[in-house]
Amino acid sequence: MELKNKIAVVTGANKGIGHECVQQLLEKGAIVFGICRSGCSHSHPNYTCLKADVRNLEGLSAAFQQVLDQHGKIDVLINNAGLGYFGHCDELPIEQWHEMFDTNVTGLFYATRLALPSMKQQGAGHIVNISSIAGLEGYQQVSAYCATKFAVRGFSDALYKEVRDFGVKVTCVYPGSVKTDFFRHSENITAHDNMLMPEDVANQIVYCLESPPNFHNVNLEIRPLKPRG
Numbered sequence: 001m002e003l004k005n006k007i008a009v010v011t012g013a014n015k016g017i018g019h020e021c022v023q024q025l026l027e028k029g030a031i032v033f034g035i036c037r038s039g040c041s042h043s044h045p046n047y048t049c050l051k052a053d054v055r056n057l058e059g060l061s062a063a064f065q066q067v068l069d070q071h072g073k074i075d076v077l078i079n080n081a082g083l084g085y086f087g088h089c090d091e092l093p094i095e096q097w098h099e100m101f102d103t104n105v106t107g108l109f110y111a112t113r114l115a116l117p118s119m120k121q122q123g124a125g126h127i128v129n130i131s132s133i134a135g136l137e138g139y140q141q142v143s144a145y146c147a148t149k150f151a152v153r154g155f156s157d158a159l160y161k162e163v164r165d166f167g168v169k170v171t172c173v174y175p176g177s178v179k180t181d182f183f184r185h186s187e188n189i190t191a192h193d194n195m196l197m198p199e200d201v202a203n204q205i206v207y208c209l210e211s212p213p214n215f216h217n218v219n220l221e222i223r224p225l226k227p228r229g
């Protein structure tokens with residue numbers, strides 16, 4: 001897809017991988033809407049920050065409606081908003097389980113549902129879902145987060161088969177550890193320079209978005225070459 005003047009929506013746009021995706025989409029000439037529940041980290045004539053929490057269907061619907069009212073379509077959706085809590089299964093607070101599922105899975109489903117009709121109608125579009133290598137294999141003390149990211153993988157795999165005949169691509173991305181604020185809830189892991197860089201992950205996402213019409217990157221697994229240096 002040629003990204004110039006395309007309408008893109010990125011959830012969780014104010015930092016980390018989402019921030020970098022917005023930055024690179026803007027550099028490609030796209031018109032970008034960021035869904036942020038807190039702070040706005042971009043200032044660009046082609047950028048609009050829409051305040052919404054992906055867990056809240058009413059607020060999220062209003063945000064997507066604003067995009068559709070202004071432009072009549074959505075070409076790209078990057079389902080990036082997400083968070084992780086870690087710890088032993090029997091010690092993980094129940095509310096953290098729900099917060100992760102409500103954000104990482106239900107929020108992603110809501111946003112997809114809001115963007116899909118426009119994509120199907122125009123016979124084109126690209127949805128990028130950010131899973132994790134924790135959606136490919138289990139890690140001890142990461143059971144609940146892994147469950148959310150396996151759910152994203154299953155959802156994405158089913159969805160791509162459902163919507164490809166409508167001309168809509170679905171790419172599921174599985175990054176290893178990325179140097180962002182993501183690890184703020186982890187007692188054992190601190191972000192460091194041997195992790196993936198968020199701008200490099202965003203670069204690969206943009207590369208997938210720019211693929212030719214009849215070319216579909218279904219799954220993108222990305223890991224640091226030397227995670228321990």
Ligand SMILES: NC(=O)c1ccc[n+]([C@@H]2O[C@H](COP(=O)([O-])OP(=O)(O)OC[C@H]3O[C@@H](n4cnc5c(N)ncnc54)[C@H](OP(=O)(O)O)[C@@H]3O)[C@@H](O)[C@H]2O)c1
Pocket residue numbers: 011012013014015016017018035036037038052053054055080081082083084103107130131132133174175176177178179180181182183198
């Ligand atoms: N960093 C990693 O190692 C890694 C690896 C694999 C996959 N991932 C995935 O990559 C995605 C981005 O993570 P990141 O590393 O960039 O972490 P990050 O720096 O913590 O950014 C997460 C973004 O999601 C937003 N967000 C969280 N809950 C939200 C909600 N309910 N509604 C709207 N926005 C919400 C955050 O907004 P606030 O500022 O308001 O919290 C923030 O903008 C996540 O889905 C994460 O699971 C990360």
